[in-house]
Amino acid sequence: STEVxxxxxxxxxxxxxxxxxxxxxxxxxxxESESRADVVRICRLVTGSWYRREGLGRLLVQSLEQREREAxxxxxxxxxxxxxxxxxxxxxxxxxxxxxxxxDDEGELEIPERGFLGHPLTxxxxxxx
Numbered sequence: 001s002t003e004v005x006x007x008x009x010x011x012x013x014x015x016x017x018x019x020x021x022x023x024x025x026x027x028x029x030x031x032e033s034e035s036r037a038d039v040v041r042i043c044r045l046v047t048g049s050w051y052r053r054e055g056l057g058r059l060l061v062q063s064l065e066q067r068e069r070e071a072x073x074x075x076x077x078x079x080x081x082x083x084x085x086x087x088x089x090x091x092x093x094x095x096x097x098x099x100x101x102x103x104d105d106e107g108e109l110e111i112p113e114r115g116f117l118g119h120p121l122t123x124x125x126x127x128x129x
Contacts, residue, residue, distance in 0.1 A: 014043070017064065019056060026051045029060040031068075040068045042078040045087075061094055069129040076129060079122035088123065096125035 014033040019026045027047035031040055042064065047056045065076055078096055080087040 027056045038074045040073045040076045076127050078125045091125045096127045
């Protein structure tokens, strides 16, 4: 695309990083727009079915973490859809944890919620950078 995206528009829309090989999209990770400079929210991680369990998702998350750490972020949140046990295991292996599960931090964390009609749609995981 030849469209020029202004910094203001990028700030509002968030960012997407894409892993591609010779023009084929292998996976991508979506980071929500910044509401706080020191906190980042991963709202979607997608890898093509042929590339799952090959380390691509891990590389996408670690690349985002490294970039955000260098930009001054101190915490990353990941929203995992409720039925996705695979995603829960994936983020736990990368060092993410659920607030209040096995820790004393439930009261001190600001947990960004996602819900519909009062029902949660995701489980929230976090990692301090």
